[in-house]
Amino acid sequence: MLIQGAFMHVKDSSIADQFLKFLAGAAPAGHFFVAHPPPGIIMTAAIDWRVIVPDTDSIDALATALWSGYESLVSAQGKGDNGNCPQVFIQIKNLKGECDQFTLGKDIDDKDGYMHRVRESIAILSSRNSETVLQEIERTSTSDYWAQMA
Numbered sequence: 001m002l003i004q005g006a007f008m009h010v011k012d013s014s015i016a017d018q019f020l021k022f023l024a025g026a027a028p029a030g031h032f033f034v035a036h037p038p039p040g041i042i043m044t045a046a047i048d049w050r051v052i053v054p055d056t057d058s059i060d061a062l063a064t065a066l067w068s069g070y071e072s073l074v075s076a077q078g079k080g081d082n083g084n085c086p087q088v089f090i091q092i093k094n095l096k097g098e099c100d101q102f103t104l105g106k107d108i109d110d111k112d113g114y115m116h117r118v119r120e121s122i123a124i125l126s127s128r129n130s131e132t133v134l135q136e137i138e139r140t141s142t143s144d145y146w147a148q149m150a
Contacts, residue, residue: 001126002093002136003030003062004050008103009084011077016048019069020149023051026065029058031137036147047091050146052137056126063118066090067111070104092118094125095132 007015016034024032030051037046053059066088074086087105100121108114140146 001053001056001059001122001133002050002091002095003053003059003066004047004091004093006046006048006089007074008087008089010074010086015073019073020049020051022069022073023062023065024149026068027051027058027062029053029055030062031140032149033140033146034149035145038144050140052133052140054133054137056122059118059122063115066118067104067114075105092121092125095136098125100125 007019012018020032020034023030030053033050033052035046035048035050051062053062070088074088077086079085085105087103089101089103091099091101093099100117102108102117104114108117141148
């Protein structure tokens with residue numbers, strides 16, 4: 001299962017690295033990647049980070065860490081100069097390409113609703129094929145676009 005996302009209306013450009021380090025510390029079972037496009041490629045809309053979770057048993061810890069990271073690192077920044085609140089776009093995706101997506105701070109703004117949405121998405125999208133997950137980890141690890149967090 002892939003859980004990936006992007007930040008919107010966030011003042012601090014280093015938030016992706018901070019956020020991923022926070023997630024890795026709180027939910028170490030995942031494989032954590034930050035977008036790192038090759039030199040010369042300019043991305044205007046992209047996914048900032050990706051976590052590949054090898055089994056659905058690890059999802060709850062990651063989901064809880066995502067919410068805590070949203071509250072402490074993103075939401076805590078407050079409204080920007082343009083009046084927009086910082087948000088985190090979240091996409092939960094299986095390896096068949098099916099996904100659910102929502103935005104913390106816009107579509108969902110309470111922890112109970114968020115946890116319910118994540119659990120429902122995982123139940124619907126989960127895949128039991130661990131070989132496919134290992135292939136996705138390898139593909140992402142060797143990509144020029146993604147840099148794995150140590």
